[in-house]
Amino acid sequence: MENLGNNPNSLLYYNLIVFVLFKNPSDGSQSRLNLQTMLEQDLINSVFYSDPFLKAGFVSKLVQDTELEVLYLDLDLLYSGYVVSGIIPTKKNLTLFQPTTETLYKMIKEILVKASLSQTIVVVDSLNGLFNILNRKKNIGKTVMSIIMLLASMTKMTKSYLVVTSMVRYKKEEGWILSPTGKRLIETKNSKKILLESGKEGIVLSIPSDSCKLVIPANLIPLV
Numbered sequence: 001m002e003n004l005g006n007n008p009n010s011l012l013y014y015n016l017i018v019f020v021l022f023k024n025p026s027d028g029s030q031s032r033l034n035l036q037t038m039l040e041q042d043l044i045n046s047v048f049y050s051d052p053f054l055k056a057g058f059v060s061k062l063v064q065d066t067e068l069e070v071l072y073l074d075l076d077l078l079y080s081g082y083v084v085s086g087i088i089p090t091k092k093n094l095t096l097f098q099p100t101t102e103t104l105y106k107m108i109k110e111i112l113v114k115a116s117l118s119q120t121i122v123v124v125d126s127l128n129g130l131f132n133i134l135n136r137k138k139n140i141g142k143t144v145m146s147i148i149m150l151l152a153s154m155t156k157m158t159k160s161y162l163v164v165t166s167m168v169r170y171k172k173e174e175g176w177i178l179s180p181t182g183k184r185l186i187e188t189k190n191s192k193k194i195l196l197e198s199g200k201e202g203i204v205l206s207i208p209s210d211s212c213k214l215v216i217p218a219n220l221i222p223l224v
Contacts, residue, residue, distance in 0.1 A: 033216060035062040036121070038205070039161045044152050044191040047165045052078055053223070054196040055165050057203050059123060060088050060222040062163070069120045070094045071111045075129025088222050101133055108147060112154050120160045122151055127166040128178050152190065 035058070039045045049055040056078055063070050070093055074080045080096055082088040095114070097107040115122055124130065130144050137143050148164060155162040168178055195206040203216040 033214060033220070034065045035216075036066045036068070036161070038194070038207075038214075039121070039163065040192045041159050041161055042156055042190070044148065044188065045161060045163045045194060046191045047163060047194045047196065048168045049165065049196040050167065050169060051196075051198065052076070052167065054198060054203055055126070055167070056082060057216065057221045057223050058194075058196055058205075059125065059163075059165070061216055061220060062121070062123075063088075063091060063094055064222050066121055067093065068161075069114070069118065070123060071097070071114055071120050072123045072125065073097045073099065073107065073111060074125050075099065075133055076126050079125060082223065099133065101136075104133055108151075112150070115151070115154045115158060115160055117158075119158050120155070122155055122160060122162050124148070124151065124162070124164045127164055131178065149188075 047055065047058060049058075059072075059079055060082070063072075070091075072079065072094060074096055077098060079088075080098055083090055083094075083096065097111065099107045111122060114120065127144070127148075130147065131140060134140050134143055148162075152162050154160075166178060193208050195208070197204040197206065199215055201215055202218040202221060205214045205216065207213075
């Protein structure tokens with residue numbers, strides 16, 4: 001029988017990662033960090049990570065921090081798995097969308113309508129998943145870019161926030177590329193990069209445009 005503790009696609013694997021990475025939580029000076037205050041309304045907030053758990057920890061903290069309605073397009077289903085299993089408590093302001101190839105455009109339309117009515121946080125999780133679900137489309141890069149820019153345009157109109165996560169790796173010759181597909185990352189000038197890394201005391205957030213780093217202490221990550 002397969003050992004689920006060694007399977008990167010299992011919740012048990014990520015629960016073990018939580019214990020190993022964050023077994024010594026800290027009450028440091030950033031204990032009041034509110035992730036919504038880091039986001040930009042007029043830019044695409046691009047969250048880069050190499051470990052899916054770091055992404056899940058960041059997004060779960062963001063959802064916990066905000067009182068705005070969160071419209072969550074979950075293409076990877078990791079976050080939904082945590083919610084369904086009860087590891088992350090469900091918040092009334094969270095609406096989860098779990099698209100298939102057949103329902104993707106219908107759900108995007110629903111998100112656009114909801115985002116046009118009030119200020120929200122729209123989360124696209126992840127760009128990798130969007131490429132995967134559209135893998136049979138011609139000009140897939142243009143299709144993905146069109147979807148992201150459409151969402152960005154709508155969120156800008158209502159002074160909302162757009163968060164797009166991407167599992168990436170950096171190659172000197174090519175820059176940021178999606179992992180593991182190797183597709184070159186779609187980058188625009190209208191984006192704010194937030195890099196997630198694992199640290200001894202929690203999740204380290206690096207913001208290249210501001211040349212600064214912050215830490216989400218382990219005791220404030222809802223997954224821990």
